[in-house]
Amino acid sequence: MSRTPARFSGLKSLIPLIFLIFTASIVRAQNRDDTAADTQIWPDVPISIKIDPNYSVIIHATVRLGRNNSAFVNEQVGIGLRRAFGNYFSASLNYRYLNSEPAPARLVREKRIFTDLTPRFPLGHGFQLQDRNRLEWRDVNGRINYRYRNRIQIERSFDIGEKKITPYLAAEAFYDTRFRAWNRKQFFAGSRLPLTRHLTFDGFYMRQLDDRVNPGFLHVFGTFLRLDL
Template sequence: MRSRPSRCFLLFVLAAIPPDAFSQSASVIPREDVQIWTDFHFAHSLRENTDLSVSGGLRMGRDVSHLVYERLGAGLSFKFGKYLTLFPYYSYFATQPAGGLDSRENRLSLDTGLGLPHGRWEFIDQNVFERRFRDPKDSTRYRNRLQIERAVTLAGRPLSLFVWDEVLYDWSLNAWVRNRIAIGGGRRLSSKVSLELYYLRQNGSLILPADMHVVGMTLRTRI
């Protein structure tokens, strides 16, 4: 049986511990996660080969139990000839990857896309350089996505099937830190609206959550 001085000392130690110390375990970012992603893209033609683009997104994470990501951005898309697109844009991010963790980020990106159609197929090579302004430190990243699309007809309705693979390099870590592969399909709902559904698998290192299963939806509209 503990003596009275021992019990008093234990109570003193417990009282001296900050209340948030007991909740630190809830603030650990999981290595694996299951998420649902919802994105939208609005495009408006300013003149021939130039579009104003506004986009945003929401992500449910922590095994689809909490909102963990919000994004809003805008930029100008320039098309050069039939195959090349240049898209500089700005984005604002808010993320909550774990309980008690909340971060904000401003990001400048330059996206170059090369699309090569061949019959019912299209091959797309997308390269993005991004500068991230955030605490505790700014960083620069590069991502490359290779995508293959195939136009098909199902039950008399035209569809577009796709698969893509994307790798990410982070100069602040001097490493390739993430790989994503996705498979899905899309169709036009009207002359100005299209919808894409996909499954994505992420594998990574050094950035948490590293490994994820994702079901996603992207809505695209021209206004």
């Protein structure tokens, strides 16, 4: 019988812990986020082009709906290079251009360069933990700042007939040098489902809590339609 390494045995508690934090944060924010709340739809389309067994070019595009799904509030295009180091670590370097209008007549233009470092840990019983670390250089309307993002995700795959579905829970924290604070938290619940050999659907719900931007308290219904070539 396989045994989970001792240093990972406590990590399985992340599932109820993320759920409890998620629920408690919504309750705490309920009375203060009315004027800064929004419901948005994020339909992202990443395309991964494998150039050899370890390297892939990533192309990313999205147009996001906000203001309670009544207007386009964000458009993004980007490109990156990803390197896989075996099955349990990957790194990438990316560029993205963002055009945002979070509120009428408030325009934000951003050029972003970021790197991702993502170790993965098998937890036993089919569970896997991902720890994505992202460092961003951002030119926002001509002003330079930096941001660090740490996303912890736990997932497990299940066979349903001939398909494999992978539900997951995730939490991400943001440190922004503009505020010198951990200002943003995001909590995710979602699932991935391969539709064909090259196409994967990822649907999720995300709750964002951020009292430094407006709107900062978001309910997001999102999809990733990932094409692997």
